[in-house]
Amino acid sequence: MADAKLVSALTEAAEARRERLIEVVRQAVRIPSVTGAEGDAAAYFAEQCQRLDVELDIWSPDIDELRAHRAFVPVEYDYAGRSNVVATRRGMGGGRDLVLYGHADTVPVDPNTAAAWTHAPTGGEVAEGRVYGRGAADMKGGCAVGLVALEVLEELGVRLRGNVSAQFLLDEEAGGNGTLAAVLRGHYSANAGCIMLEPTSPRLLVISGRGAQFYRIRVAGQEGGAEYHRDLVSAIDVAFTIYQAVKRFAQMREAELDAPLYAERWRTKVPTAICTLNAGNWPSTVPGEAVLEGTIECLPGEDIHAVVARFERYLREVAADDPWLREHPFSFERFGLWFDAAGIEPEHPFVTALRAASRDAIGVDPKVVGGGGSDLRLPVVYANCPTVLWGPGGGMIHSVDEYVEIDQLVAMLKAVLVAAVEWCGVAE
Ligand SMILES: [Zn+2]
Structure with missing residues (x-):
């Protein structure tokens, strides 16, 4: 278990970032980023990361390299002019790495139901403790948590042994080639654990995919x-x-x-x-x-x-x-x-570490469950990297008046920060 003082410093810092989380989600929601046109949203997150002491890897996936891979999902376009973004805060060495996964793309607003939205899809309106908009839950909220986690680690000067990276990937809603590109680029490993900050809610830890x-x-x-x-x-x-x-x-x-x-x-x-x-x-x-x-x-x-x-x-x-x-x-x-179907065991050390971090950070022991098809399969199968889906939830995902719960943004930020300390280890 992590040092109690550090845990409370982290959770207090996370609580103090409530407005920052809301601001990031609102700004991101105001940048339309339907799959294929998610470049500007990824660029927004890259710009935010540029202010930090991180290594930025920004690249356009090579369609021919992807196509040659067994897990390629057939698509009828290439990735010219679109980029994956990964920001890595280097550790001091000797620890395990933590990957905070996010995807910058969203599904489109359905023209047949566009008029039914009571909060504009790209308005980023705040009401009832929620931020509304297309992608607010799936998953600009999760992306915001990844970004702000790096900000907090830097501001508090927390020196971890392992690396912590935040990812803002493309093409997830089309099947996962953005994540496959990150696999091929070496952004996951058996020495890392990956939290895909998809909108499960802090209470559900998804450890497999069909x-x-x-x-x-x-x-x-x-x-x-x-x-x-x-x-x-x-x-x-x-x-x-x-x-x-x-x-x-x-x-x-x-x-x-x-x-x-x-x-x-x-x-x-x-x-x-x-x-x-x-x-x-x-x-x-x-x-x-x-x-x-x-x-x-x-x-x-x-x-x-x-x-x-x-x-x-x-x-x-x-x-x-x-x-x-x-x-x-x-x-x-x-x-x-x-x-591919994929998953890790409920007893996997990464699952154990995340549950402990969650209990310490927010007093919640998340329920460990199986999930549907997701990008989880790619790091698990092709990089042997333990991966879970666990992130700020909301409602009406892929539907009218999509929203993310602000309390869940804050809760996940707390949980992720404590998980980083417990998983990556604190440098002496
Ligand atoms: Zn998603």
Whole structure:
């Protein structure tokens, strides 16, 4: 446990930064930064870090280098003119490192619901103890905590043994290539621990992420006029056969998987679903083709590719028992987003250290749970770096009137500062 005097100095300093945290979130929210156009927001954080005694690494990820990596998420653009930003406060040596991860990009404001916002999406308005705006929770609030943590460490002159870095990365909402670029750049290691300051709330420590794969299924029917529909096989009926089979597969997976980390938080431990269905071109023509798209996920310890292969085999067996599908096989393809499943153990020393820091700093022992797909997988799988999701929460994430709770910004700043001391060690 860290020295009690230092802990109270840090938590008092964090409390004194309440206005600074609010200011940073407001300024960041006022800079629109939808994925692909997050450069200005990253530049804002870089500018703030420039005032500090830190090493700044600002670089545009190389699309060819990323593409060659197994974990590359297919995107239809490159990263010219967009930068990752990492600010590192060097330690005195001999300690473990702490990485405070943030992403500078956000999802767009949905034009269909834009008028429903009661606080302008880029207004950064403060009300009811919250800062409102697109990205306030996901995750300019977390970015603010990372930045202000470096500010406090510098101002108090805390000399740690390990490095503390704050990251402001790009492209998270598109699947994680910004984080992959930081992996390839060497910003995570087995000697570090990474806190992804995503909006979980201080009470929830997420230590794993599900794997996922998008897929597309095409089925054939017999096209013809609606007056002949009783003699034709509609692709919609065939699609329904597949749809029902996917639901049975999903139920089977739920029943067979025992996953304590996922047991309580969600009714669904591991989704398999069809989420789009397209068929037909005309109201009076029986459709000759239907296309279904969905996601299949897996839990830590499972290989997503093996799970997808088993899923396809299951659907082929169903098709073999169906007279039409037997003669007219469906096609199955994987496309777009895919994630590895990943996680660390609840007993991992990093988890233990963070829980202790949280108890010391804010009197909260966070509940350790499993999470959905996230960038957590990349440092864990490809840099052997223990990683958690743990950050200031809010509400309406990716939705109308998104907000971050100001009390949670302050609480996370306290927790992160004490975690830095306990994890990285204080230099003599
Ligand atoms: Zn996020």
